[in-house]
Amino acid sequence: MTDYLEYLNFLCSALESQNKNKLVLSEDTSLVADIGLSSLEVMEFIEKIEDHFDISIPLNILPDVNTIGDLATKVKQLNL
Amino acid sequence: MLFDKFKPMADFQAELAERNVAPFGAVTEKILSATEGVVQGHNVILAGTNNYLGLSFDPRCIKAAQDAATRWGTGTTGSRLANGSFVEHQALETEIAQFYGVDNAIVFSTGYTATMGMCATLAGPGDVILLDADSHASIYTGVKLSGAEIIRFKHSDPEDLAKRLRRLGDRAHQALIIAEGIYSMLGDVAPLREIAAVKREYGGYLFVDEAHSMGVMGATGRGAAQAAGIEADVDFFCGTFSKSLGAIGGFCVSRHAELAAIRFCIKSYIFTASSSPSIIASTREALRITAAEPELQTKLWDNCNRLYHGLKSMGLPVGPTASPVVAVTLEDRSRTIDCWKALMQAGVYVNLVIPPASPSTNFLLRNSVSAAHSSAQIDTIIAAYADLKAAGLITGTQAD
Numbered sequence: 001m002t003d004y005l006e007y008l009n010f011l012c013s014a015l016e017s018q019n020k021n022k023l024v025l026s027e028d029t030s031l032v033a034d035i036g037l038s039s040l041e042v043m044e045f046i047e048k049i050e051d052h053f054d055i056s057i058p059l060n061i062l063p064d065v066n067t068i069g070d071l072a073t074k075v076k077q078l079n080l
Numbered sequence: 081m082l083f084d085k086f087k088p089m090a091d092f093q094a095e096l097a098e099r100n101v102a103p104f105g106a107v108t109e110k111i112l113s114a115t116e117g118v119v120q121g122h123n124v125i126l127a128g129t130n131n132y133l134g135l136s137f138d139p140r141c142i143k144a145a146q147d148a149a150t151r152w153g154t155g156t157t158g159s160r161l162a163n164g165s166f167v168e169h170q171a172l173e174t175e176i177a178q179f180y181g182v183d184n185a186i187v188f189s190t191g192y193t194a195t196m197g198m199c200a201t202l203a204g205p206g207d208v209i210l211l212d213a214d215s216h217a218s219i220y221t222g223v224k225l226s227g228a229e230i231i232r233f234k235h236s237d238p239e240d241l242a243k244r245l246r247r248l249g250d251r252a253h254q255a256l257i258i259a260e261g262i263y264s265m266l267g268d269v270a271p272l273r274e275i276a277a278v279k280r281e282y283g284g285y286l287f288v289d290e291a292h293s294m295g296v297m298g299a300t301g302r303g304a305a306q307a308a309g310i311e312a313d314v315d316f317f318c319g320t321f322s323k324s325l326g327a328i329g330g331f332c333v334s335r336h337a338e339l340a341a342i343r344f345c346i347k348s349y350i351f352t353a354s355s356s357p358s359i360i361a362s363t364r365e366a367l368r369i370t371a372a373e374p375e376l377q378t379k380l381w382d383n384c385n386r387l388y389h390g391l392k393s394m395g396l397p398v399g400p401t402a403s404p405v406v407a408v409t410l411e412d413r414s415r416t417i418d419c420w421k422a423l424m425q426a427g428v429y430v431n432l433v434i435p436p437a438s439p440s441t442n443f444l445l446r447n448s449v450s451a452a453h454s455s456a457q458i459d460t461i462i463a464a465y466a467d468l469k470a471a472g473l474i475t476g477t478q479a480d
Contacts, residue, residue, distance in 0.1 A: 059230040
Protein backbone atom coordinates (compact mmCIF):
# COMPACT_ATOMS: atom_id res chain seq x y z
CA MET A 1 0.00 0.00 0.00
CA THR A 2 1.31 3.42 -0.94
CA ASP A 3 1.95 5.57 2.12
CA TYR A 4 1.39 9.25 2.61
CA LEU A 5 4.98 10.23 1.80
CA GLU A 6 4.89 8.48 -1.54
CA TYR A 7 1.73 10.37 -2.49
CA LEU A 8 3.29 13.59 -1.29
CA ASN A 9 6.46 13.01 -3.30
CA PHE A 10 4.46 12.20 -6.41
CA LEU A 11 2.35 15.35 -6.06
CA CYS A 12 5.40 17.54 -5.50
CA SER A 13 7.21 16.19 -8.54
CA ALA A 14 4.06 16.39 -10.68
CA LEU A 15 3.67 20.04 -9.70
CA GLU A 16 7.20 21.04 -10.66
CA SER A 17 6.20 21.92 -14.22
CA GLN A 18 3.73 24.47 -12.83
CA ASN A 19 6.08 25.75 -10.13
CA LYS A 20 6.85 28.99 -11.93
CA ASN A 21 8.28 30.70 -8.84
CA LYS A 22 10.67 27.80 -8.16
CA LEU A 23 9.42 27.33 -4.62
CA VAL A 24 10.66 24.45 -2.52
CA LEU A 25 7.49 22.37 -2.55
CA SER A 26 6.41 20.71 0.67
CA GLU A 27 3.25 19.43 2.30
CA ASP A 28 2.58 22.94 3.58
CA THR A 29 2.76 24.60 0.16
CA SER A 30 -0.60 26.05 -0.87
CA LEU A 31 -1.73 25.12 -4.37
CA VAL A 32 -3.37 28.48 -5.03
CA ALA A 33 -1.81 31.02 -2.65
CA ASP A 34 1.79 29.83 -3.06
CA ILE A 35 2.06 28.13 -6.45
CA GLY A 36 -0.60 30.34 -7.96
CA LEU A 37 -2.63 27.67 -9.73
CA SER A 38 -5.82 28.93 -11.36
CA SER A 39 -9.02 26.95 -10.88
CA LEU A 40 -8.53 25.51 -14.36
CA GLU A 41 -4.95 24.48 -13.56
CA VAL A 42 -6.12 22.84 -10.33
CA MET A 43 -8.58 20.74 -12.34
CA GLU A 44 -5.91 19.80 -14.87
CA PHE A 45 -3.65 18.74 -12.02
CA ILE A 46 -6.46 16.68 -10.49
CA GLU A 47 -6.91 14.90 -13.84
CA LYS A 48 -3.20 14.09 -13.90
CA ILE A 49 -3.46 12.50 -10.45
CA GLU A 50 -6.61 10.60 -11.42
CA ASP A 51 -4.96 9.13 -14.48
CA HIS A 52 -1.80 8.18 -12.59
CA PHE A 53 -3.55 6.36 -9.74
CA ASP A 54 -6.59 5.23 -11.75
CA ILE A 55 -8.97 6.87 -9.32
CA SER A 56 -11.72 9.48 -9.57
CA ILE A 57 -11.37 12.42 -7.21
CA PRO A 58 -14.82 13.82 -6.34
CA LEU A 59 -15.19 17.59 -6.61
CA ASN A 60 -16.67 17.51 -3.11
CA ILE A 61 -13.24 17.16 -1.51
CA LEU A 62 -11.78 20.29 -3.08
CA PRO A 63 -13.08 22.84 -0.54
CA ASP A 64 -11.02 20.98 2.09
CA VAL A 65 -7.84 21.03 0.02
CA ASN A 66 -5.50 23.95 0.49
CA THR A 67 -2.00 22.49 0.61
CA ILE A 68 -0.19 19.70 -1.20
CA GLY A 69 -0.34 17.78 2.07
CA ASP A 70 -4.14 18.12 2.19
CA LEU A 71 -4.34 16.68 -1.30
CA ALA A 72 -1.93 13.84 -0.53
CA THR A 73 -4.10 12.87 2.44
CA LYS A 74 -7.27 12.88 0.31
CA VAL A 75 -5.68 10.89 -2.49
CA LYS A 76 -4.42 8.34 0.02
CA GLN A 77 -7.93 7.97 1.46
CA LEU A 78 -9.45 7.54 -2.01
CA ASN A 79 -6.85 5.01 -3.07
CA LEU A 80 -7.18 2.70 -0.06
CA MET B 81 -13.17 41.67 4.71
CA LEU B 82 -16.47 40.61 3.25
CA PHE B 83 -15.98 42.54 0.03
CA ASP B 84 -12.30 41.76 -0.62
CA LYS B 85 -13.09 38.86 -2.93
CA PHE B 86 -14.95 41.21 -5.29
CA LYS B 87 -12.01 43.54 -5.79
CA PRO B 88 -10.62 41.82 -8.91
CA MET B 89 -14.02 42.11 -10.55
CA ALA B 90 -14.37 45.73 -9.47
CA ASP B 91 -10.93 46.44 -10.93
CA PHE B 92 -11.88 44.76 -14.20
CA GLN B 93 -15.09 46.77 -14.43
CA ALA B 94 -13.11 49.95 -13.76
CA GLU B 95 -10.71 49.01 -16.56
CA LEU B 96 -13.63 48.53 -18.94
CA ALA B 97 -15.12 51.86 -17.92
CA GLU B 98 -11.77 53.57 -18.51
CA ARG B 99 -11.68 52.04 -21.99
CA ASN B 100 -15.24 53.22 -22.55
CA VAL B 101 -16.54 49.75 -23.32
CA ALA B 102 -19.38 47.86 -21.62
CA PRO B 103 -19.63 44.37 -23.06
CA PHE B 104 -21.35 42.81 -20.06
CA GLY B 105 -24.97 43.75 -19.70
CA ALA B 106 -24.85 45.94 -22.80
CA VAL B 107 -28.13 47.81 -22.80
CA THR B 108 -30.42 47.33 -25.78
CA GLU B 109 -32.24 50.57 -26.41
CA LYS B 110 -34.46 49.34 -29.17
CA ILE B 111 -35.29 46.03 -30.82
CA LEU B 112 -36.07 46.47 -34.50
CA SER B 113 -36.56 42.81 -35.40
CA ALA B 114 -35.38 39.36 -34.33
CA THR B 115 -31.96 40.19 -35.77
CA GLU B 116 -31.56 43.96 -35.50
CA GLY B 117 -31.52 46.44 -32.67
CA VAL B 118 -29.97 49.50 -31.16
CA VAL B 119 -27.43 48.57 -28.50
CA GLN B 120 -25.48 51.25 -26.64
CA GLY B 121 -26.28 53.71 -29.36
CA HIS B 122 -25.17 51.46 -32.20
CA ASN B 123 -27.48 50.10 -34.88
CA VAL B 124 -26.41 46.49 -34.86
CA ILE B 125 -27.08 43.08 -36.30
CA LEU B 126 -27.87 40.91 -33.30
CA ALA B 127 -25.40 38.02 -33.46
CA GLY B 128 -25.32 37.18 -29.78
CA THR B 129 -28.90 36.45 -28.77
CA ASN B 130 -29.51 32.65 -28.93
CA ASN B 131 -32.68 33.47 -30.88
CA TYR B 132 -31.97 30.42 -33.02
CA LEU B 133 -35.29 30.18 -34.85
CA GLY B 134 -36.00 33.90 -34.75
CA LEU B 135 -39.35 33.32 -33.08
CA SER B 136 -39.14 36.19 -30.59
CA PHE B 137 -40.74 38.42 -33.22
CA ASP B 138 -43.05 35.88 -34.84
CA PRO B 139 -46.45 37.60 -35.08
CA ARG B 140 -48.25 34.42 -34.06
CA CYS B 141 -46.25 34.19 -30.85
CA ILE B 142 -46.78 37.88 -30.12
CA LYS B 143 -50.52 37.54 -30.69
CA ALA B 144 -50.70 34.49 -28.41
CA ALA B 145 -48.89 36.44 -25.67
CA GLN B 146 -51.16 39.47 -26.09
CA ASP B 147 -54.31 37.38 -25.93
CA ALA B 148 -53.09 35.53 -22.85
CA ALA B 149 -52.22 38.77 -21.05
CA THR B 150 -55.71 40.05 -21.78
CA ARG B 151 -57.33 36.83 -20.60
CA TRP B 152 -55.14 35.93 -17.61
CA GLY B 153 -53.48 39.17 -16.53
CA THR B 154 -49.81 40.00 -16.37
CA GLY B 155 -48.62 37.46 -13.83
CA THR B 156 -49.63 34.53 -11.67
CA THR B 157 -48.21 36.07 -8.48
CA GLY B 158 -47.50 32.66 -7.03
CA SER B 159 -45.74 29.34 -7.12
CA ARG B 160 -46.89 26.41 -9.19
CA LEU B 161 -47.66 24.58 -5.95
CA ALA B 162 -49.76 27.43 -4.61
CA ASN B 163 -51.89 29.60 -6.87
CA GLY B 164 -49.56 29.71 -9.89
CA SER B 165 -50.72 26.71 -11.94
CA PHE B 166 -53.07 27.89 -14.66
CA VAL B 167 -54.49 25.67 -17.38
CA GLU B 168 -51.95 27.33 -19.71
CA HIS B 169 -49.07 25.88 -17.68
CA GLN B 170 -50.72 22.50 -17.61
CA ALA B 171 -51.33 22.61 -21.37
CA LEU B 172 -47.69 23.48 -22.05
CA GLU B 173 -46.60 20.53 -19.91
CA THR B 174 -48.84 18.22 -21.93
CA GLU B 175 -47.55 19.66 -25.20
CA ILE B 176 -43.85 19.56 -24.34
CA ALA B 177 -44.26 15.94 -23.20
CA GLN B 178 -45.98 15.11 -26.49
CA PHE B 179 -43.26 16.95 -28.41
CA TYR B 180 -40.70 14.60 -26.82
CA GLY B 181 -42.93 11.53 -27.08
CA VAL B 182 -42.99 10.90 -23.33
CA ASP B 183 -45.67 11.08 -20.66
CA ASN B 184 -44.15 13.31 -18.01
CA ALA B 185 -43.12 16.95 -17.97
CA ILE B 186 -42.45 19.80 -15.59
CA VAL B 187 -42.38 23.43 -16.73
CA PHE B 188 -40.13 25.79 -14.78
CA SER B 189 -39.89 29.58 -14.71
CA THR B 190 -36.41 29.65 -16.27
CA GLY B 191 -34.06 27.23 -17.96
CA TYR B 192 -31.50 27.81 -15.23
CA THR B 193 -33.89 26.79 -12.47
CA ALA B 194 -35.01 23.77 -14.50
CA THR B 195 -31.52 22.38 -14.94
CA MET B 196 -30.25 23.44 -11.54
CA GLY B 197 -33.37 22.16 -9.79
CA MET B 198 -33.35 18.78 -11.49
CA CYS B 199 -29.62 18.28 -10.88
CA ALA B 200 -30.01 19.29 -7.24
CA THR B 201 -32.95 16.96 -6.68
CA LEU B 202 -32.46 13.81 -8.75
CA ALA B 203 -29.34 12.69 -6.89
CA GLY B 204 -28.74 13.10 -3.18
CA PRO B 205 -26.29 12.12 -0.45
CA GLY B 206 -24.93 8.65 -1.16
CA ASP B 207 -25.53 8.93 -4.91
CA VAL B 208 -22.95 9.64 -7.59
CA ILE B 209 -23.14 12.21 -10.37
CA LEU B 210 -20.82 12.13 -13.37
CA LEU B 211 -20.87 15.38 -15.26
CA ASP B 212 -19.07 16.66 -18.33
CA ALA B 213 -16.24 18.98 -17.31
CA ASP B 214 -17.60 21.81 -19.49
CA SER B 215 -21.11 21.66 -18.07
CA HIS B 216 -23.14 24.85 -17.75
CA ALA B 217 -23.08 26.80 -14.49
CA SER B 218 -26.67 25.74 -13.74
CA ILE B 219 -25.54 22.11 -13.73
CA TYR B 220 -22.53 22.78 -11.52
CA THR B 221 -24.68 24.75 -9.10
CA GLY B 222 -27.31 22.03 -9.03
CA VAL B 223 -24.99 19.11 -8.43
CA LYS B 224 -23.25 21.04 -5.67
CA LEU B 225 -26.59 21.52 -3.94
CA SER B 226 -27.51 17.85 -4.34
CA GLY B 227 -25.12 16.54 -1.68
CA ALA B 228 -24.18 13.69 -4.02
CA GLU B 229 -20.62 12.65 -4.82
CA ILE B 230 -19.62 14.69 -7.88
CA ILE B 231 -17.17 13.35 -10.44
CA ARG B 232 -16.18 15.19 -13.63
CA PHE B 233 -15.39 13.37 -16.84
CA LYS B 234 -13.28 14.99 -19.53
CA HIS B 235 -15.26 17.13 -21.90
CA SER B 236 -17.09 15.06 -24.54
CA ASP B 237 -14.85 12.08 -23.80
CA PRO B 238 -16.89 8.84 -23.65
CA GLU B 239 -13.75 6.80 -22.90
CA ASP B 240 -13.05 8.89 -19.83
CA LEU B 241 -16.68 8.51 -18.77
CA ALA B 242 -16.39 4.73 -19.18
CA LYS B 243 -13.21 4.68 -17.10
CA ARG B 244 -14.90 6.53 -14.29
CA LEU B 245 -17.99 4.33 -14.37
CA ARG B 246 -15.74 1.27 -14.25
CA ARG B 247 -14.04 2.65 -11.15
CA LEU B 248 -17.43 2.96 -9.46
CA GLY B 249 -18.11 -0.77 -9.66
CA ASP B 250 -21.68 -1.63 -8.66
CA ARG B 251 -22.44 2.00 -7.87
CA ALA B 252 -22.35 2.76 -11.61
CA HIS B 253 -25.85 1.32 -11.99
CA GLN B 254 -27.30 4.16 -9.94
CA ALA B 255 -25.08 6.97 -11.22
CA LEU B 256 -26.54 10.06 -12.84
CA ILE B 257 -24.65 10.91 -16.04
CA ILE B 258 -25.00 14.51 -17.23
CA ALA B 259 -24.21 15.81 -20.71
CA GLU B 260 -25.41 18.62 -22.94
CA GLY B 261 -26.54 18.48 -26.56
CA ILE B 262 -24.68 21.52 -27.87
CA TYR B 263 -22.22 23.20 -25.52
CA SER B 264 -23.08 26.83 -25.16
CA MET B 265 -19.70 28.51 -25.44
CA LEU B 266 -17.93 26.77 -28.34
CA GLY B 267 -21.00 25.28 -30.01
CA ASP B 268 -19.57 21.78 -30.13
CA VAL B 269 -22.03 18.88 -30.30
CA ALA B 270 -21.72 16.17 -27.65
CA PRO B 271 -20.90 12.62 -28.79
CA LEU B 272 -24.21 11.38 -27.42
CA ARG B 273 -24.25 8.18 -29.44
CA GLU B 274 -21.01 7.09 -27.77
CA ILE B 275 -22.06 8.36 -24.35
CA ALA B 276 -25.31 6.38 -24.62
CA ALA B 277 -23.32 3.26 -25.53
CA VAL B 278 -21.21 3.70 -22.40
CA LYS B 279 -24.37 4.08 -20.36
CA ARG B 280 -25.75 0.87 -21.83
CA GLU B 281 -22.55 -0.95 -20.90
CA TYR B 282 -22.19 0.28 -17.33
CA GLY B 283 -25.72 1.34 -16.36
CA GLY B 284 -26.80 4.60 -14.79
CA TYR B 285 -29.27 7.30 -15.71
CA LEU B 286 -28.61 9.71 -18.56
CA PHE B 287 -29.60 13.36 -18.25
CA VAL B 288 -29.25 15.53 -21.36
CA ASP B 289 -29.52 19.31 -21.35
CA GLU B 290 -30.84 20.31 -24.77
CA ALA B 291 -30.88 24.06 -24.02
CA HIS B 292 -28.89 24.98 -27.13
CA SER B 293 -29.94 22.04 -29.32
CA MET B 294 -33.72 21.95 -28.98
CA GLY B 295 -35.29 23.37 -32.14
CA VAL B 296 -31.85 23.23 -33.71
CA MET B 297 -31.14 19.52 -34.19
CA GLY B 298 -33.14 16.35 -34.80
CA ALA B 299 -35.79 15.51 -37.36
CA THR B 300 -38.55 17.17 -35.35
CA GLY B 301 -36.34 19.58 -33.41
CA ARG B 302 -36.08 17.65 -30.16
CA GLY B 303 -32.35 18.14 -30.07
CA ALA B 304 -29.01 16.37 -30.21
CA ALA B 305 -30.25 13.10 -28.72
CA GLN B 306 -32.84 12.80 -31.46
CA ALA B 307 -30.22 13.60 -34.09
CA ALA B 308 -27.97 10.90 -32.61
CA GLY B 309 -30.83 8.38 -32.51
CA ILE B 310 -30.39 7.65 -28.81
CA GLU B 311 -33.51 9.17 -27.24
CA ALA B 312 -34.49 5.78 -25.79
CA ASP B 313 -31.30 5.89 -23.69
CA VAL B 314 -32.06 9.30 -22.22
CA ASP B 315 -33.80 9.24 -18.87
CA PHE B 316 -34.26 12.99 -18.46
CA PHE B 317 -34.27 15.83 -20.98
CA CYS B 318 -33.96 19.39 -19.77
CA GLY B 319 -34.18 22.51 -21.85
CA THR B 320 -35.17 26.10 -22.07
CA PHE B 321 -37.81 28.23 -23.72
CA SER B 322 -35.48 31.22 -23.90
CA LYS B 323 -33.52 30.25 -26.97
CA SER B 324 -35.21 28.54 -29.92
CA LEU B 325 -38.66 29.29 -28.52
CA GLY B 326 -37.96 32.99 -28.04
CA ALA B 327 -39.45 33.45 -24.58
CA ILE B 328 -38.27 32.40 -21.12
CA GLY B 329 -38.76 29.30 -19.01
CA GLY B 330 -37.47 25.78 -18.77
CA PHE B 331 -38.61 22.18 -18.75
CA CYS B 332 -37.77 18.64 -17.82
CA VAL B 333 -39.42 15.72 -19.58
CA SER B 334 -39.00 12.03 -18.88
CA ARG B 335 -40.42 8.62 -19.62
CA HIS B 336 -40.13 7.87 -15.89
CA ALA B 337 -43.46 8.23 -14.11
CA GLU B 338 -41.50 9.13 -10.96
CA LEU B 339 -41.15 12.64 -12.35
CA ALA B 340 -44.64 13.26 -10.95
CA ALA B 341 -43.33 12.78 -7.41
CA ILE B 342 -40.03 14.52 -8.09
CA ARG B 343 -41.99 17.67 -8.97
CA PHE B 344 -42.93 18.12 -5.31
CA CYS B 345 -39.31 17.93 -4.17
CA ILE B 346 -37.65 20.56 -6.39
CA LYS B 347 -37.01 23.71 -4.41
CA SER B 348 -36.35 25.89 -7.47
CA TYR B 349 -39.80 24.86 -8.72
CA ILE B 350 -41.66 25.08 -5.42
CA PHE B 351 -40.32 28.34 -4.07
CA THR B 352 -40.52 30.62 -7.06
CA ALA B 353 -43.37 32.26 -8.93
CA SER B 354 -44.60 30.54 -12.06
CA SER B 355 -44.19 32.02 -15.52
CA SER B 356 -46.56 34.74 -16.66
CA PRO B 357 -49.43 33.39 -18.78
CA SER B 358 -48.30 35.52 -21.74
CA ILE B 359 -44.92 33.79 -21.68
CA ILE B 360 -46.52 30.37 -21.49
CA ALA B 361 -48.84 31.22 -24.40
CA SER B 362 -46.08 32.44 -26.70
CA THR B 363 -43.98 29.40 -25.78
CA ARG B 364 -46.87 27.08 -26.68
CA GLU B 365 -47.20 28.77 -30.05
CA ALA B 366 -43.45 28.69 -30.66
CA LEU B 367 -43.36 25.00 -29.81
CA ARG B 368 -46.15 24.37 -32.29
CA ILE B 369 -44.29 26.32 -34.98
CA THR B 370 -41.04 24.49 -34.26
CA ALA B 371 -42.74 21.14 -34.82
CA ALA B 372 -44.75 22.29 -37.84
CA GLU B 373 -42.10 24.24 -39.72
CA PRO B 374 -38.88 22.24 -40.08
CA GLU B 375 -37.80 24.68 -42.78
CA LEU B 376 -36.79 27.04 -39.95
CA GLN B 377 -34.14 24.53 -38.91
CA THR B 378 -32.99 24.22 -42.52
CA LYS B 379 -32.64 28.00 -42.82
CA LEU B 380 -30.80 28.14 -39.50
CA TRP B 381 -28.24 25.58 -40.63
CA ASP B 382 -27.74 27.34 -43.95
CA ASN B 383 -26.83 30.43 -41.94
CA CYS B 384 -24.68 28.44 -39.50
CA ASN B 385 -22.66 26.96 -42.35
CA ARG B 386 -22.36 30.31 -44.08
CA LEU B 387 -20.97 32.05 -40.99
CA TYR B 388 -18.80 29.16 -39.78
CA HIS B 389 -17.14 28.53 -43.13
CA GLY B 390 -16.88 32.24 -43.83
CA LEU B 391 -14.88 32.77 -40.63
CA LYS B 392 -12.95 29.53 -40.93
CA SER B 393 -11.88 30.25 -44.50
CA MET B 394 -10.34 33.47 -43.20
CA GLY B 395 -8.19 31.36 -40.89
CA LEU B 396 -9.99 32.41 -37.72
CA PRO B 397 -9.87 29.96 -34.79
CA VAL B 398 -13.47 28.72 -34.66
CA GLY B 399 -14.89 25.54 -33.09
CA PRO B 400 -14.63 22.02 -34.47
CA THR B 401 -17.87 22.01 -36.46
CA ALA B 402 -20.51 24.37 -37.80
CA SER B 403 -23.18 25.06 -35.23
CA PRO B 404 -25.61 27.82 -34.22
CA VAL B 405 -22.86 28.95 -31.85
CA VAL B 406 -19.75 30.07 -33.73
CA ALA B 407 -17.06 31.18 -31.30
CA VAL B 408 -13.80 32.84 -32.27
CA THR B 409 -11.10 32.11 -29.69
CA LEU B 410 -8.43 34.60 -28.65
CA GLU B 411 -5.78 34.39 -25.97
CA ASP B 412 -5.33 38.06 -25.14
CA ARG B 413 -8.00 39.71 -23.02
CA SER B 414 -7.22 43.27 -24.00
CA ARG B 415 -7.23 42.47 -27.70
CA THR B 416 -10.52 40.57 -27.38
CA ILE B 417 -12.10 43.62 -25.79
CA ASP B 418 -10.76 45.78 -28.62
CA CYS B 419 -12.28 43.34 -31.13
CA TRP B 420 -15.64 43.40 -29.39
CA LYS B 421 -15.65 47.21 -29.43
CA ALA B 422 -14.67 47.29 -33.10
CA LEU B 423 -17.45 44.83 -33.98
CA MET B 424 -19.97 47.05 -32.22
CA GLN B 425 -18.72 50.08 -34.12
CA ALA B 426 -19.06 48.04 -37.32
CA GLY B 427 -22.68 47.28 -36.44
CA VAL B 428 -22.37 43.74 -35.13
CA TYR B 429 -23.30 42.73 -31.60
CA VAL B 430 -21.71 39.48 -30.36
CA ASN B 431 -21.08 38.08 -26.88
CA LEU B 432 -17.74 38.69 -25.20
CA VAL B 433 -16.89 35.70 -23.02
CA ILE B 434 -14.12 35.61 -20.45
CA PRO B 435 -12.93 32.86 -18.09
CA PRO B 436 -14.41 31.16 -16.14
CA ALA B 437 -17.44 31.37 -18.46
CA SER B 438 -15.22 30.25 -21.32
CA PRO B 439 -14.14 26.62 -21.02
CA SER B 440 -10.42 27.43 -20.95
CA THR B 441 -8.11 30.33 -20.17
CA ASN B 442 -8.99 31.78 -23.58
CA PHE B 443 -11.41 34.56 -24.47
CA LEU B 444 -14.27 34.23 -26.90
CA LEU B 445 -16.12 36.36 -29.38
CA ARG B 446 -19.25 34.25 -29.34
CA ASN B 447 -21.59 34.58 -32.29
CA SER B 448 -25.01 32.98 -32.27
CA VAL B 449 -26.86 32.42 -35.51
CA SER B 450 -30.59 32.76 -36.20
CA ALA B 451 -32.85 31.38 -38.88
CA ALA B 452 -34.08 34.96 -39.14
CA HIS B 453 -30.69 36.29 -40.23
CA SER B 454 -30.59 37.11 -43.92
CA SER B 455 -27.65 35.96 -46.01
CA ALA B 456 -26.68 39.61 -46.35
CA GLN B 457 -26.56 39.99 -42.56
CA ILE B 458 -24.35 36.92 -42.23
CA ASP B 459 -22.06 38.36 -44.89
CA THR B 460 -21.93 41.66 -42.98
CA ILE B 461 -20.84 39.78 -39.87
CA ILE B 462 -18.13 37.97 -41.85
CA ALA B 463 -16.98 41.27 -43.36
CA ALA B 464 -16.72 42.82 -39.90
CA TYR B 465 -14.37 40.02 -38.86
CA ALA B 466 -12.40 40.49 -42.08
CA ASP B 467 -11.93 44.11 -41.05
CA LEU B 468 -10.63 42.97 -37.65
CA LYS B 469 -8.13 40.82 -39.44
CA ALA B 470 -7.15 43.62 -41.80
CA ALA B 471 -6.63 45.89 -38.80
CA GLY B 472 -4.33 43.30 -37.23
CA LEU B 473 -6.60 42.65 -34.25
CA ILE B 474 -6.96 39.00 -35.26
CA THR B 475 -4.07 37.55 -37.16
CA GLY B 476 -4.70 34.02 -38.35
CA THR B 477 -5.27 30.39 -37.48
CA GLN B 478 -3.69 30.64 -34.05
CA ALA B 479 -5.58 32.21 -31.19
CA ASP B 480 -4.08 35.66 -30.69
